[in-house]
């Protein structure tokens with residue numbers, strides 16, 4: 001959870017196609033947070049047809065990470081735009097690497113929780129291939145999915161270890177009722193926030 005502007009924020013770190021978006025919908029429905037998905041914010045910029053959007057598209061369809069400042073500024077702008085009405089933010093897909101977490105702390109605020117639910121690689125590939133049949137996403141193809149997975153294991157998994165040091169990671173194991181565990185983690189986390 002990121003506690004900033006005395007708002008409550010949750011960061012959800014999971015692999016590509018693990019169900020971040022799906023789980024966020026459930027948490028938002030139950031707790032009323034504002035869901036900010038880094039991927040969705042970037043895709044909206046691509047859809048706007050802006051020069052920046054064209055550059056982002058070229059990076060995303062290769063399954064690579066976009067520049068840190070770009071994605072952090074977009075998240076910060078989206079948070080500020082909702083700051084006066086939001087009950088708190090559920091940040092989906094950020095941080096993707098330790099440096100992103102460090103920059104978030106400098107530019108926005110110190111984290112208080114990171115929600116992490118593991119998902120097997122074959123499950124993620126299977127789901128994204130299935131989603132790719134209807135999603136129309138340029139990155140839902142076998143070659144790019146493999147790259148996104150490699151990048152996740154290389155760059156994003158270290159984020160968990162980084163935040164485990166300040167014991168703010170809530171891991172949800174695969175062999176439990178995932179939605180219930182995630183929600184109970186949210187409740188326990190809320191008691192953590194000042």
Ligand SMILES: Nc1nc2c(ncn2[C@@H]2O[C@H](COP(=O)(O)OP(=O)(O)OP(=O)(O)O)[C@@H](O)[C@H]2O)c(=O)[nH]1
Nearest residue numbers: 015016017018019020021022023039127128130131
């Ligand atoms: N069977 C099953 N499918 C799921 C579950 N959660 C998500 N999915 C499906 O898996 C696909 C990926 O789910 P998303 O929520 O879009 O995953 P994501 O982590 O946001 O994916 P990216 O945006 O690519 O990072 C979608 O087609 C979902 O419908 C689940 O618990 N069980």
Ligand SMILES: Nc1ncnc2c1ncn2[C@H]1C[C@H](O)[C@@H](COP(=O)(O)OP(=O)(O)O)O1
Nearest residue numbers: 016017038039060064065066071093094096
């Ligand atoms: N925090 C972040 N830093 C850099 N690039 C990011 C980012 N979040 C998303 N992106 C870019 C790279 C992702 O492959 C692409 C789509 O993001 P996504 O929808 O969360 O999909 P995925 O989790 O499969 O990568 O956008």
Ligand SMILES: [Mg+2]
Nearest residue numbers: 020021037039
């Ligand atoms: Mg998503």
